[in-house]
Amino acid sequence: MLEKTVYRQLLSHAFDIPISVTYWDGKEENYGEGEPVVKVRFNEELPLKSFTDEPTLTLAEDYMKGAIEIDGSIEELVASAYRTDHSFLTNNPFIKHFPKRSHSEKSSQKDVQSHYDIGNDFYEMWLDKTMTYSCAYFEHDDDTLEEAQINKVHHILNKLQPEPGKRLLDIGSGWGTLLFVAAEEYGLHATGITLSQEQYDYTQQQIKERHLEGKVDVLLEDYREVDDQFDYVTSVGMFEHVGKENLGLYFKKVADFMKPNGRALIHGITGQHEGAGVDPFITKYVFPGGYIPNVAENLKHIMDAKLQFSDLEPLRRHYQKTLEMWYENYKKVEDKTAEKYGKEFARMWGMYLQACAGSFKGGNIDVMQYLLVKAPSGTGLPMTRQYMYDADKKEASVKQLG
Numbered sequence: 001m002l003e004k005t006v007y008r009q010l011l012s013h014a015f016d017i018p019i020s021v022t023y024w025d026g027k028e029e030n031y032g033e034g035e036p037v038v039k040v041r042f043n044e045e046l047p048l049k050s051f052t053d054e055p056t057l058t059l060a061e062d063y064m065k066g067a068i069e070i071d072g073s074i075e076e077l078v079a080s081a082y083r084t085d086h087s088f089l090t091n092n093p094f095i096k097h098f099p100k101r102s103h104s105e106k107s108s109q110k111d112v113q114s115h116y117d118i119g120n121d122f123y124e125m126w127l128d129k130t131m132t133y134s135c136a137y138f139e140h141d142d143d144t145l146e147e148a149q150i151n152k153v154h155h156i157l158n159k160l161q162p163e164p165g166k167r168l169l170d171i172g173s174g175w176g177t178l179l180f181v182a183a184e185e186y187g188l189h190a191t192g193i194t195l196s197q198e199q200y201d202y203t204q205q206q207i208k209e210r211h212l213e214g215k216v217d218v219l220l221e222d223y224r225e226v227d228d229q230f231d232y233v234t235s236v237g238m239f240e241h242v243g244k245e246n247l248g249l250y251f252k253k254v255a256d257f258m259k260p261n262g263r264a265l266i267h268g269i270t271g272q273h274e275g276a277g278v279d280p281f282i283t284k285y286v287f288p289g290g291y292i293p294n295v296a297e298n299l300k301h302i303m304d305a306k307l308q309f310s311d312l313e314p315l316r317r318h319y320q321k322t323l324e325m326w327y328e329n330y331k332k333v334e335d336k337t338a339e340k341y342g343k344e345f346a347r348m349w350g351m352y353l354q355a356c357a358g359s360f361k362g363g364n365i366d367v368m369q370y371l372l373v374k375a376p377s378g379t380g381l382p383m384t385r386q387y388m389y390d391a392d393k394k395e396a397s398v399k400q401l402g
Helices: 002-012 048-053 055-064 074-083 105-116 120-124 145-160 177-186 197-209 244-257 280-285 295-304 316-341 343-361 386-401
Strands: 019-022 028-031 038-042 068-071 167-171 189-194 216-220 230-236 258-270 308-314 366-373
Touching (some): 002 048, 038 074, 048 055, 055 068, 055 280, 055 343, 145 177, 145 230, 145 258, 145 366, 145 386, 167 244, 189 197, 230 244, 244 258, 295 366, 316 366
Parallel strands (some): 019 038, 167 189, 167 230
Antiparallel strands (some): 019 028, 038 068
């Protein structure tokens, strides 16, 4: 009875939308004013200590095994909790300190492979044809996911204002879309780095099929082992994987990769508030070793690396929309996923996509593009940022004509 009383206190003030909660004893209670937008049902009693120590992990695991059922939008439920100052997600004195994780080269490779080497066939089921697994860029409300992912690649490359014939390094190159566009449309020699065997094999296959030998290459290697310099550096969704203790080294390596007056575009998930930077559910089931730095941390490391800012752009709403579109795709293959990987995995992945969308929607996390130069700010770039949008519009016109 005492535990249910504590749950009542935690849940009754956790959301800024009306919800209903049916507890394990069958009794239903409504919280907030108006008709419930989301209905939560506890089929089993949750251990209170687990909930207060690690609420996201406890709730996620119980949802995965069916001990919790949710009727309504998980995205909206999570967003609501993050919008509420006194929610158990935003103000929980019981949450335990999360232990540090190793980010040695060996452990980093294991972490990356545990996530990305589930199998290309899994990601092919719900990503778009470009196999891009990062925030898209929606120039228009009606952009398809594939169009928005290509928009993102152009937006990144256009910010660098690259010259044909020069060299580009992409740290954490994924399935290679940025490399292919850089070579085919911008005339760059593009090199990618990945720790995922699946991504490496896929990129090598695409290089052959696209006849890009000598124009694109990919290394199955830790970025810390690469010793070379480039005119341009890109890195999309990478610094979230290096760990808090390695952020300084990461940005120092970015600087080392850049030639004098070189330019870099670093794109990654960033917090706009002080916080733990880690989530026990994400760490256990999705991104082992992940750490989301806040913007102040990144700015400090960038300055320590003796790089200068030329532009900083938040794209929070773009990632929210990307995740919503991923989830719409995933819903169509969730049963197929359950058949191949098990029901708990299938429920986990659907919940993960929705919860991440909610986290962006509620402002818990953001995603930003940092345009950096190894020189005084703006060196080699036009006086205003209008050139970025002019180039984006030019790409859009070419796309329409094609």
